[in-house]
Amino acid sequence: MSTSPRGQEAARTTTADRLRAFESPCDDCAIRETSVCEVLDPAQLARLRTITTVVRLDPHSTLFQEGEAAEHLSNVVEGAVKLYKLLPDGRRQITGFLFPGDFLGVALNKTYAYSAEAITKLRLCRFPRQRMENLLKELPNLEHRLLEMAGNELVAAQDQMLLLGRKTARERLASFLLMLARRARARGQPENPLPLPMSRADIADYLGLTIETVSRTFTQLRKDGTIALPEQTRVELVNRAKLEELAEGG
């Protein structure tokens, strides 16, 4: 809830970063096939690489804050990010979580509409926004891909509005777990048991609930036999049909 200290300065780019980008070319990038990059041919990828900086960040470091001029766009390579908006009195709404392959900044706005913070250790490919926009003029397939990704984000945003406006706590948590599982599967990661890299507070602020309600609802689903919680940061989806039913308002 409170402002987090910057674990690492996100804006600075060292020569070492640039070298790293050079050292580890996209060829053996784990997320190439699921990220923006998938539509680029080798020559185009090389073009993109010329404006790319690989950035590593520690957990809790702030990538940027709502309202700042949008200097960079990023592609998440490894780790998890949360995006959030704050009200002046500190109330917080997390508007999204990003995982490997997700793109940060499809909107291409001039200022950031939300703050972004690393949840885990992070590896990003970062692009200066202006240079990226110039590049888009030459690579229409890249622009097309961004539009496609923006469309997917819009669909997800509408689902989230339905969740926040009309679902009960149980339904919210069920929807959340299934969404995480679906996304883990999409990037070929273990989905059951499902890792929960974010804290209960993050889950609460994403679902429009309090920490206590999230905790109680986890307990309730566990007692139901719908899920199991071998550890705090891992859920086993025991009865997935039940979860699906709950998520759709059953």
Added chain:
Amino acid sequence: MSTSPRGQEAARTTTADRLRAFESPCDDCAIRETSVCEVLDPAQLARLRTITTVVRLDPHSTLFQEGEAAEHLSNVVEGAVKLYKLLPDGRRQITGFLFPGDFLGVALNKTYAYSAEAITKLRLCRFPRQRMENLLKELPNLEHRLLEMAGNELVAAQDQMLLLGRKTARERLASFLLMLARRARARGQPENPLPLPMSRADIADYLGLTIETVSRTFTQLRKDGTIALPEQTRVELVNRAKLEELAEGG
């Protein structure tokens, strides 16, 4: 809340429609300067016009329903539209309202992610999705404009998540009125007193509240002297500073 009867069949395109598109060319279109079309030069506009059908719909007619194959994209020329998602048990979340100049379907998805219904009498410019997508390949500035509009929609969606997840009823209503006023001004329409073309039920389903709570909150703001309600379908923003403060969580 219940399924509305189709006031008029939306999918059928008559020769008269096509003629109308021809008769009333874009030159004297009131919304040309604020819609997608603003980026097109006359030759490009002519290209777009070849795939355009002007459609008129009655209030309450369904444009399409969530899950259907997305056959068309539309540009709202006149009137108001609501977009919504339903849960199987009938709970409804309105995800957006569209007014003249707004574009329906920036996401370019293959199936509609929500249902759309006319609130008032409606005039639309409608484009077959597939032909539009082909055209985008030739008109990169049009595609760029769509990406820009998608970005704006994403920002609005994130604001709405903050509203639904974290604001009180008063704050929601204040935010809603200011949003409508801002948009009315942006298209050069009267913003004070502000017309409310949608019903209390629509407002409730947009704000994640019940009809009763919306009504009570209107009354409360009226008794406060923050707004006045000369008619049910019109609000006067008496104390706009107070509204702004409320909307930001004051």
Added chain:
DNA sequence: GTCGTGCGTTGACCTGAATCAACCGGGCCG
């Protein structure tokens, strides 16, 4: 080891908004 700290859970109680119900007024139809 033990102390402190941060995160999560649980319990008791409270409250903002939902629910249930009555009512009001305008428009439409017979």
Added chain:
DNA sequence: CGGCCCGGTTGATTCAGGTCAACGCACGAC
């Protein structure tokens, strides 16, 4: 003209989830 229907308002009551408070446990510092 009267009756009815529909949208909106208002009142009484309920309840899901919030708030406040205690506690447990893992982990790191020393």
